[in-house]
Amino acid sequence: xxxxxxxxxxxxxxxxxxxxxxxxxxxxxxxxxxxxxxxxxxxxxxxxxxxxxxxxxxxxxxxxxxxxxxxxxxxxxxxxxxxxxxxxxxxxxxxxxxxxxxxxxxxxxxxxxxxxxxxxxxxxxxxxxxxxxxxxxxxxxxxxxxxxxxxxxxxxxxxxxxxxxxxxxxxxxxxxxxxxxxxxxxxxxxxxxxxxxxxxxxxxxxxxxxxxxxxxxxxxxxxxxxxxxxxxxxxxxxxxxxxxxxxxxxxxxxxxxxxxxxxxxxxxxxxxxxxxxxxxxxxxxxxxxxxxxxx
Numbered sequence: 001x002x003x004x005x006x007x008x009x010x011x012x013x014x015x016x017x018x019x020x021x022x023x024x025x026x027x028x029x030x031x032x033x034x035x036x037x038x039x040x041x042x043x044x045x046x047x048x049x050x051x052x053x054x055x056x057x058x059x060x061x062x063x064x065x066x067x068x069x070x071x072x073x074x075x076x077x078x079x080x081x082x083x084x085x086x087x088x089x090x091x092x093x094x095x096x097x098x099x100x101x102x103x104x105x106x107x108x109x110x111x112x113x114x115x116x117x118x119x120x121x122x123x124x125x126x127x128x129x130x131x132x133x134x135x136x137x138x139x140x141x142x143x144x145x146x147x148x149x150x151x152x153x154x155x156x157x158x159x160x161x162x163x164x165x166x167x168x169x170x171x172x173x174x175x176x177x178x179x180x181x182x183x184x185x186x187x188x189x190x191x192x193x194x195x196x197x198x199x200x201x202x203x204x205x206x207x208x209x210x211x212x213x214x215x216x217x218x219x220x221x222x223x224x225x226x227x228x229x230x231x232x233x234x235x236x237x238x239x240x241x242x243x244x245x246x247x248x249x250x251x252x253x254x255x256x257x258x259x260x261x262x263x264x265x266x267x268x269x270x271x272x273x274x275x276x277x278x279x280x281x282x283x284x285x286x287x288x289x290x291x292x293x294x295x
Contacts, residue, residue: 005031008090008097010080011105012037012065013045015283019103020073034074034099036092037065043128046157049164052125052134052242053171080106083256085276104265104274104281106253108156112245115151116223122149122243125164126156137240138171143180144239149229150187151221151246156284158193161185161244162204169211184214186229186236191217249285262287 007023009016012035020035027033047061068075078093083102090097110126112118123137124130125148146168148161165185172178185208191201192208192215208215216236223230228237249264258274260266264287267273272280272288 004029005100006098007031007033008099008102009033009035009105010083010090010102011035011107011283012039012042012075013105013107013283015107016103016105017042017068019105019282020068021071024071024073032074033072034076034097035065035068036076036078036080036090038077038079040065040077045126048125048128048131049160049167051128051131052138052164053167054135054139058128058132080252083252083258085256085258085279088278100278102279104253104258104279104285105283106250106285108247108284109250110245111248112243114246114248115221117226118151118224118243118245121224121226122241122245125160125242125244134242138168141181141240142177145182145184145237146240146242147229147236147238148183148185149221149224149241149243150185150189151244153188155244155247158189158195161187162192162208164242165208165213166211169213182214183212184216184236184238186216186219186221186231188220189217247284253285260287 009020016035020033023031024033041062042065043062047056050056051058051061065075065077076092076094080090080092082091084091088099090099112124123133125134148165150161162185165183168183169178172181191198192204193201205215220232221229222232224241224243227239228235229241249259253259253265258265265274265281265285266287267281269288272282274281
């Protein structure tokens with residue numbers, strides 16, 4: 001009788017769910033697939049921007065992960081404490097689980113506390129709670145300066161600060177408040193979305209200028225204070241600060257000794273395989289060297 005392969009997928013985000021669904025479709029009864037996630041829900045994070053503008057509601061962008069069971073995919077909620085690569089064991093909240101293959105899709109670990117003042121003075125664009133607070137703040141914002149502050153690189157969804165700026169611009173025009181509001185983006189990037197190349201970056205800069213959105217690249221933010229963003233050589237005043245917090249690779253991956261020089265989980269760009277024969281990784285927790293020399 002052919003052995004059933006035990007496949008563990010760590011993370012119930014977009015990558016983890018697509019991977020689970022595809023493997024389930026292709027492998028069928030040849031595989032037993034289990035998705036691990038600390039949350040009981042999958043939340044579609046790209047919609048946080050629209051949550052912040054009042055264009056979406058939280059219950060419309062999340063689904064219970066228990067629904068995976070209807071597809072024949074197991075789901076276990078709770079924290080993952082340890083990944084034992086050598087013995088092929090996951091130590092999780094509900095016990096130890098052996099596996100034959102694993103796909104790591106844990107995303108990034110947001111670390112707002114790593115930037116002085118972020119938690120007290122900025123609204124976090126990358127959480128549902130932060131998006132709800134941005135919605136509340138924008139609803140009563142009549143005049144002044146809005147700063148979108150990128151704490152550090154790398155960060156997930158590199159289009160997000162630019163998309164947010166354009167969405168706020170359109171929102172304020174619709175509310176007939178735009179002429180009384182300044183919008184600014186502060187970022188350590190040399191250009192918008194560097195991975196996309198110089199031409200696309202310049203096109204975005206031109207679009208920002210056309211919509212009267214100030215762009216301050218190559219800036220290191222040293223702290224976020226009350227109503228101002230401190231840079232190395234100056235301070236930028238702000239009445240509302242929307243922030244993208246520092247990111248890091250999840251601790252459980254670092255503790256397993258799986259990160260490389262980049263500080264992230266390094267994989268083969270063709271196969272997405274890690275250094276371990278039966279462990280793969282996808283998504284934001286990875287560092288993938290591209291053909292153009294970027295990552």
